[in-house]
Amino acid sequence: MSEVKVLFTLMRKNIVAMVGFILVVAFFVIGIISPYILTRPEDAWGSTFNVSARYLPPSWEHPFGTDEFGRDMFNRVILGARFSLIIAVGVVGLALVLGVPIGLMAGYSGGRLGTILMRLTDMFLAFPPLLLAIALAATLGRGLANAIIALALSWWPWYARLVYVQVNTVKNMPYVDAARVLGLDSFTIMFRHILPNALTPVVIQASLDMGSAVLEAAGLSFLGIGVQPPTPEWGLLVSEGWQSINVAWWISFFPGLAIVTTVLGFNLLAEFAREFMDPRLRITMMAKRWFR
Template sequence: MTATTALPAFVPIGTRPLGRIGRVLRKDRLAALGLALIVLVVILAIFGPWISPFPAQGYGATSVPDRMLPPSTVHWFGTDQLGRDILSRVIIGARPALTVSLLVVAIAALVGIPLGAIAGYRGGWLDQVLMRVTEIFQAFPPLLLAMVTVAILGPSLLNAGLALAICWWPWYARLVRAEARALRDRPFVEAARAIGVPAWRILPRHILRNCLTPVLVQATVDIGSVVLAAGSLAFIGLGAQPPSPDWGLMVAEGRGQIFTAWWISTFPGLAIFVTVLGFNLLGDALRDFFDPRQVKR
């Protein structure tokens, strides 16, 4: 066996992966639903300013005569205490929600994946040191650590994203470390070492490539989780600040009128729910898609 042995844990089995995707979506209606929800949210994030009915109100412009209007044919989701169209704010709020979530997951992965791969492949004292540092971060509840970090840095959407990235990277480090430890004694890795391939080439070509499947699944689910966490920070005043069209902030602004003007909090909350549901369903579908045991030979 040579160092270029196929990588069954990463490469989808079958000669037509696009056809497999189509078959999975036809058979798994939940996966199709998750993909449809994510596509919808992405479209809103990209084209929100052009498809929202009242884009100026989406960014914070007020209309006092229209305050607290219930859902109607003019304002489908109603208006808030300042007369702003809630549908427009929900649509425009998709962009910062997705942007922050993608940045948090990207930063967490860029920090955690190399550390986990090095720790798992090298082992020894380096593994012990890196894992002890990781455990220090994991010893704190993630949301509590994020709250403390934002309180130090100051409440804002950017600081909330940085705080969540600090909380999220240890999970990628431990995930990749476990995969690297399982892979470092595989025959194709030993063959690469035997012919003199240096570690700095083995790590990306043979270790990290075979870790991409669980990382991809975890990252997909984490995008939805970060949307929920960022909304939670905004809800308690430690995330996006008014008049930002943040979903969590919108829920907080309407909680005092939940029984008299239920639409102010309900529709932003549903936006969070739909986004998290879509990424969770897609993550489950990706896990099944890349699992060789799910493929009929």
Template structure:
């Protein structure tokens, strides 16, 4: 624990613990939820719109479902969305940046112009258009957002490759006849992954927010699956009389996105310090 605190600081460590706690709750949702059947969407009309109480800490929704159980099950979708969006964006952007930076020439020019085309569109607007074209659903919303995010990783990866490509150990490997694929994977990729992993940690929060925005617009997960953005949208119809309906998932989105941002910022500060020491 002391090693983690020394690396991330108190704020980063607390953020990491909060993220791990939410992840653990999401994975163990059937066992930690007091009303697991309501968490997956089973209605109980007899208890609809109950105020927060000892039995229902955050009240119930318009179908009588316990809000805490819905939030725990909704954490599964939100965490999955944020992590998969960043993961898919890295899977697209990282190879593009590596190939463009390493080989240069016409390949670099063509890949970067393709990247510029995607970057010319507002990311959220393009994600909404793609999600609307593909239809609502978790996978469609994840793909729609990831398609708009990969250009940033491609640019970052290319910049890292350009800074490493001329290093003596890379030139020595080329002179020894080592294949391009092996040079990229063994000598260039590890260097490029460090700053990209830090940026990825910073991006999970905004990715989660964007996915929640699509769900709020009806372009994400379909009912009765629990989703925080969808819950905010459903609760706004009854606000402010039933304030807990929208407030609970809204606060959950804010806290989780903030935790990822603080964690990413702590990692970025550590990475910046490491680079300054090496320089």
């Protein structure tokens, strides 16, 4: 039985994992196709202003109500999934591109190079990630790309440290010594024999961080240093609705619900991934299935 088949077999028996999987898949699908399924694209992109439709409560015509400019909130929340998806993939992807090679080189090389790279990493780790992201975003200025860069620069040290610890364990394994004896170069040993066997905790952490990226990007937008209006990013929508929470609660509620649902989905799926990738926990999961 292949790894993928075992994965989905165990997932079907785990209701919590299935809920997380469905939420994450829904987030990705909606994020990808959202521009093509909008019923009011002008409202979604924030290019309209309808005084007569201001602050309309949820109804069949406007399932999530309207905002202070009369724009349909349902379409804005749907389109917001695309920007949140871009942020999640961009932040985690850039943090991995920066952190994994640094941790790999530091762990494998050791010595002076490893010490320098890890001290550089520790310098970034000395600052709370969100506080560092706020400082970087305020320095770079508002915008989607700047928010992604600010968050990635505050997160890459965690991946570097995680990979560093794993590589220090894996590089002493017999199969790595055998690769050295065969005369393989350091690049091949690092990327073909060490890195694939050190990625399990990195994959789990990346799964968790996808949801955290959405949440922290929303925090930056809420503070006014993230995405620029009228971009319908979920955090910015919550911020815009907060100013009129006593008049129109739905403006903040539905984007906030989208954030909570997305983060919950990633957390549930990451917990299942942690159990699946741990050989001891996987054996326990399979035993429960076969002897149930």
